[in-house]
Amino acid sequence: NAGVTQTPKFQVLKTGQSMTLQCAQDMNHEYMSWYRQDPGMGLRLIHYSVGAGITDQGEVPNGYNVSRSTTEDFPLRLLSAAPSQTSVYFCASRSDSTDTQYFGPGTRLTVL
Amino acid sequence: GQQVMQIPQYQHVQEGEDFTTYCNSSTTLSNIQWYKQRPGGHPVFLIQLVKSGEVKKQKRLTFQFGEAKKNSSLHITATQTTDVGTYFCAGPSYGGSQGNLIFGKGTKLSVKP
Numbered sequence: 001n002a003g004v005t006q007t008p009k010f011q012v013l014k015t016g017q018s019m020t021l022q023c024a025q026d027m028n029h030e031y032m033s034w035y036r037q038d039p040g041m042g043l044r045l046i047h048y049s050v051g052a053g054i055t056d057q058g059e060v061p062n063g064y065n066v067s068r069s070t071t072e073d074f075p076l077r078l079l080s081a082a083p084s085q086t087s088v089y090f091c092a093s094r095s096d097s098t099d100t101q102y103f104g105p106g107t108r109l110t111v112l
Numbered sequence: 113g114q115q116v117m118q119i120p121q122y123q124h125v126q127e128g129e130d131f132t133t134y135c136n137s138s139t140t141l142s143n144i145q146w147y148k149q150r151p152g153g154h155p156v157f158l159i160q161l162v163k164s165g166e167v168k169k170q171k172r173l174t175f176q177f178g179e180a181k182k183n184s185s186l187h188i189t190a191t192q193t194t195d196v197g198t199y200f201c202a203g204p205s206y207g208g209s210q211g212n213l214i215f216g217k218g219t220k221l222s223v224k225p
Contacts, residue, residue, distance in 0.1 A: 040121070040217060042200065042215045042216060042218055043155065043200065043202075044215075045214075090155070098160070099143065099211075100145070100157045101145075101157065101202075101213060102157070103154040103156070105154050
């Protein structure tokens with residue numbers, strides 16, 4: 001199993017540009033989530049999904065959209081990037097049987 | 113709102129010294145999880161504690177869940193350079209999905225050889 005994969009690993013955007021961060025998992029987990037990590041702020045939940053077709057907002061959802069058309073994929077969209085969205089983004093999926101969250105390797109995003 | 117707090121924020125130790133990080137929740141938790149993130153890496157699950165007063169050990173790491181299920185600690189005996197990283201505690205987030213976690217801000221451990 002590859003676990004949770006994320007692409008790209010690094011990205012630089014200009015203010016106002018849009019992009020999609022990709023996330024996929026091959027563990028057949030129903031629950032998936034997106035976090036952002038900023039220095040001194042820990043991990044903050046952006047959006048989450050409890051299954052295909054079902055998404056909801058987390059703690060810091062503004063400026064981000066998500067969709068979940070399949071169990072495997074959970075992309076995160078930035079419609080109009082802002083410098084405040086410079087961060088490291090982690091996707092995670094959760095095991096239904098153990099509650100353990102498995103994190104992807106992260107995407108380091110810089111918005112100029 | 114619900115909060116999970118960790119102290120200290122940073123800890124610098126000499127190799128061989130012990131290290132402890134503390135986690136406190138504003139609410140009673142059904143369980144608490146600990147994660148480790150190496151520099152430049154991603155959080156990796158270490159352990160989950162469920163029972164009041166539970167103590168679990170993983171080699172040199174000892175995890176404890178408080179009797180009131182509102183606090184937890186991670187103790188590392190005789191630190192090694194491989195212990196370097198940030199340690200996060202996390203508990204279930206109430207009010208949202210059952211799968212949501214709320215993370216502490218982490219304790220960053222550095223070890224001087």
